[in-house]
Amino acid sequence: MDRDWLVFHPSPSKPAFRPPPGAVDAHCHVFGPGDVFPYAPERKYTPCDAPKEKLWELRDYLGFERNVIVQATCHGADNRALVDALKASNGRARGVATVKHDVTDEELRALDAAGVRGVRFNFVKRLVDTTPREVLRSIAERIQPLGWHIVIYFEAQELPELYDFFTSLPTTVVVDHMGRPDVTQPLDGPEFELFIRLLRENPNFWSKVSCPERLSKRGPDAYEDVVPFARRVVETFPDRVLWGTDWPHPNMKSHMPDDGKLVDFIPKIAPTVELQRKLLVDNPMALYWSR
Numbered sequence: 001m002d003r004d005w006l007v008f009h010p011s012p013s014k015p016a017f018r019p020p021p022g023a024v025d026a027h028c029h030v031f032g033p034g035d036v037f038p039y040a041p042e043r044k045y046t047p048c049d050a051p052k053e054k055l056w057e058l059r060d061y062l063g064f065e066r067n068v069i070v071q072a073t074c075h076g077a078d079n080r081a082l083v084d085a086l087k088a089s090n091g092r093a094r095g096v097a098t099v100k101h102d103v104t105d106e107e108l109r110a111l112d113a114a115g116v117r118g119v120r121f122n123f124v125k126r127l128v129d130t131t132p133r134e135v136l137r138s139i140a141e142r143i144q145p146l147g148w149h150i151v152i153y154f155e156a157q158e159l160p161e162l163y164d165f166f167t168s169l170p171t172t173v174v175v176d177h178m179g180r181p182d183v184t185q186p187l188d189g190p191e192f193e194l195f196i197r198l199l200r201e202n203p204n205f206w207s208k209v210s211c212p213e214r215l216s217k218r219g220p221d222a223y224e225d226v227v228p229f230a231r232r233v234v235e236t237f238p239d240r241v242l243w244g245t246d247w248p249h250p251n252m253k254s255h256m257p258d259d260g261k262l263v264d265f266i267p268k269i270a271p272t273v274e275l276q277r278k279l280l281v282d283n284p285m286a287l288y289w290s291r
């Protein structure tokens with residue numbers, strides 16, 4: 001693994017907040033193990049191994065029942081570790097894959113049978129080389145007939161440039177980590193307003209309200225500066241939000257979050273039982289377990 005890599009928390013605290021029955025951790029990853037599922041040659045980082053067994057352990061410990069596993073960039077478009085985890089999950093995990101434009105229909109059908117329900121398009125420059133938009137569009141057209149959605153990951157300052165491309169996508173679109181707002185800017189400032197507009201004017205757009213540990217400028221255990229942003233999204237679009245741990249937290253440099261504390265963040269951003277049920281159960285079940 002990279003020399004400055006931070007390994008996931010070895011013994012997270014037990015959260016005080018108890019997720020409702022059937023709760024889904026809708027954004028997490030598996031890494032390797034590298035000797036079985038090698039990391040992609042084109043990767044931008046080499047992580048510690050974070051195998052499926054550790055993910056199931058964390059799921060049970062935190063009080064969740066299901067996972068949505070998102071293909072991490074360190075595995076490129078080689079979805080073998082993801083598929084292996086999905087098949088071993090007894091139907092308790094669904095996946096979001098990364099595919100290239102030359103993926104065959106047979107490969108797409110096999111991914112679907114394993115539990116994949118979407119593809120990820122990544123625009124974060126430190127994580128991937130740029131893929132031309134025509135290529136992304138052709139992938140979008142290939143996956144649309146399967147009823148899959150597209151997950152997009154980008155930084156807030158890129159949104160003005162990407163906005164028209166995003167809104168031209170033909171499927172449900174899920175934004176990772178709230179579009180990574182700069183939380184030192186005002187909640188009603190132009191940057192976050194553009195993100196709110198994206199969701200307001202495009203009913204096919206959803207948002208993950210995850211990763212306070214990445215967005216906070218205050219550091220460990222004090223993610224209060226992220227609360228108003230996430231809470232605004234949850235309260236404005238209660239039927240189009242998802243939550244996830246982001247375990248094993250790739251590329252965290254400032255600190256490694258305590259996953260139990262991340263779970264205790266949930267009632268701050270979804271303050272009522274009804275909002276919590278939508279965020280953790282109804283919404284992810286509708287998007288990932290409708291069949």
Ligand SMILES: O=C(O)c1cc(C(=O)O)oc(=O)c1
Pocket residue numbers: 071072073074127176214246250251252
């Ligand atoms: O911010 C990140 O570094 C990051 C990386 C990845 C990935 O490498 O797939 O996924 C995430 O959700 C977040």
